[in-house]
Each structure stands twice: as structure tokens, then as C-alpha cells.
Amino acid sequence: MKQIIVIGGGAAGLMAAVIAGREGARVILLEKMNMVGKKMGITGKGRCNITNNADMTEFIKNTPGNGKFLYGAYERFSNEDLLELLHSWGLKTKVERGGRVFPESDSALEVRNTFMKILKKYNVQVHLNEPVTSITVKDDRVVGVTTDKEQYACDAAIICTGGASYPLTGSTGDGYTLAKKIGHTITDIRPSLVPIVTEESWVKDIMGLSLRNVEVSVISKNKVQAKQFGEMMFTHFGLTGPTILSLSHTVGKLLRKKNPQITIEINLKPALTAEVLDKRLQKDFDLYSKKQLANGMKDLLPVNLIPIVIKLAELDPSKPINQITKEERLRLCHVLQHMTLTVKELRPVAEAIVTAGGISLKEFSPKTMESKLVKGLYGAGEVLDIDAFTGGYNLQAAFSTGYVAAMHAVHGDEE
């Protein structure tokens, strides 16, 4: 019977531990926090967006951080395989907008509890409050794992320590140190799916304002680098919301270049051409011709956005509408479709939904998740240099890599 140690009890570690147990190994799961799956418990705003019902091509497309590495893992253990497994454990799921899959109960805790139940079923020994401090390698092979309490001998170890975001959930980047100490390379660690800090301080005036059906573009050196359609929100430091979080991967990449000059452009009326928008504005101005400008745009914009748009168009809010010139009206139209903010930086990695960067994938086999440098060492989940967009893609990546690592750790090449 093989002795397998799983380091970290998040999504990847829980999957790896139950699969290694199911396949007949003796499994110890070492978790540094006082419970497993702490991050899992807060995913999807407490509802846990487990996966997506998209096909594999979509999965890869939605994984800007080295999606192609995951082909092998997804072929071996797909979203459908995951759902079949969860259903067989009694967890019911449902599909929502954008193919997002959630537990029917809307409870991330139910997902965590299901894993805890299955850990017991397969006799996985779970050691809580026991952080791993080093991995022992002899003749290029893993022979043991040391914690702050004990030393364990093992045939294989699976590192599933997560990234460096939301450190209160336990993912404090320990895996990078553990892997580095035994010869692995760690790529640049940076935030992804994270709010964006802008230079403009007027965002403070409209903090909390959320916009739907807008088109948000990232522009660098006069070129559109990425675009997203959907929701966004203003905050006291800049911008957040689904479109912004998705664009943050591109912004992060650009920020690493020399003098990137990044701006965010918001098209508040993406469904209208410039001509149609102007006609619409003219119609409103005819209707409110005797009012001041600030009171003539209520049909077009949320009230607290009006003074900002007028200011950006360099107009006087008290100017009577019947005195607005065509040139001034066109200026307003331009701002409505090209509201521009300058990117200062991203919020720190601790506030990111996922960590981009991690243990270099060049040193791992995409088919087995085994290290090419240390036999018997496996990596799974966010600790690897993988990051995806929102939509259930990050958890599926963790589940699939955890599954594949466990299967190979138990069965080797016979699998």
C-alpha cells in the first residue's frame, strides 16, 4: 500500500486526497488551518461556482494563465466527470447564466461538507493545524514531509497549497517556498481577477455605483488590448466588478512592460452607434430644452454619473440646454462612449480572487502532474502557474489537476 501525503486541504488537495484514498493508498492530508476548504467555503459569494458546462475549448480560452497545460488533465477528468462524481456523492447541482454550475442548495459549505464526508469514507487521515515546513528529497525522489509537529515518510507527496491570495483562508504562498527549496522555479507571482486602481480621484464621488451592459476596454499605446461586456462598479480607489476582474489579467501583463500607458475606456452606450446616440441626445435635449444641462440627462444616465460626464466633457452643468452647441453635444456623446480612466496599479495579490504565476509548468508533466525534477512529487491547483477567469474555471482546474495527480501517484504509469 502506497503512503501518499497531500499538502493543503483546498479544492485540489481535497480532490487529490479522496481519489488517492479511493484508489487504495494510505493517505495523510496535512492542512495548516483549523479546517479544510476554508477558501472553498467563500467561493462564488458563498454559493461555490463549482465548474462550468462549457466545452474544453472554452475552458482553455477562459484560462489566460497557461490554459493549454490543462488539456491533458481535462481529457482525463472533465467538468462532466467532476459532476458525475459529485452527484454520485449525493451533491445535487444546477446550471445558471453563462453555464456556471452551482450546488442546488446554493451553499459552498455543502460542497466542503461533502468532501469531508468522503474523506472519512476513504479513511483519509486529516491533520489540521499542521503546516508543512519542508519536503525531503533523496536521490531525486520524495521520501518524506516535515511539519512543525512531525516527520512523515512517504512514497509520493502532492503539493496543493494554493496561491497567495486571500491569505486568511490559509493560502499564504507556502508552496512556492517548499517547491523552491527542492529545486523548482517560481514564476513572477502577481494578482489576477483583482480590482484596478485608477489615477482619477473622481471615482470616489460615485463609489458603489454599479453599471450593467457596458463595454470596458483596456487600451495601451493607442491599441485595444482586451475588451469585456457586462457589469462593473466604481469604488473609492478605482474600478471593480466582473468585467474589470476579467480584464485585470491583461492589465497585470501590461504593467510588467516598460512605460505601458494603460487606460480603461468605458462605453456607457455600447448598443448605439455614435450617430444614433447623438440623435437620442438631441431628442432628450428637445424635450428638456429649457432645463439646465445637469437636469437634462436623467433619461440617459444614472443621476450620480451625470456631473462626472459633464465635467469630463468640460461643460458647465448650469448651462441651459437650448444654448448647448452641436460641438458641445458631440463632446458629450464622445465621453458617453469613451469614458477614460488611467490605470495606476492593480490591488495587491492578497485581494485577488486568484494568483497568477506559481511553480513553473515547464518542470511538471501535463499528463501526470508529476515533477520532472523530483520523482514522486506532484503539484495541483493554484500553486501551479495557472489562472483562469471567473465562471467556475479555477475550481475545475484545481479539481482536475488534483484528480490526475492522485491517480498517477497511486498507480504510476499503469494508470
Ligand SMILES: Cc1cc2nc3c(=O)[nH]c(=O)nc-3n(C[C@H](O)[C@H](O)[C@H](O)COP(=O)(O)OP(=O)(O)OC[C@H]3O[C@@H](n4cnc5c(N)ncnc54)[C@H](O)[C@@H]3O)c2cc1C
Ligand atoms: C473570494 C473568492 C471567491 C472565489 N470563487 C470562485 C468560484 O466561485 N469558482 C471558482 O472556480 N473559483 C473561485 N475562486 C478561486 C478558487 O477558490 C481557487 O482557485 C481554488 O480554491 C484553488 O484551489 P487550491 O486547492 O489550489 O488552493 P486553496 O483552495 O487556496 O487551498 C490551499 C490549501 O492549502 C493550505 N496550505 C497552505 N500552506 C500550507 C502548508 N504549508 N501546510 C499545509 N497546508 C497548507 C491552505 O490552508 C489551504 O487550505 C474564488 C477565490 C476567492 C478568493
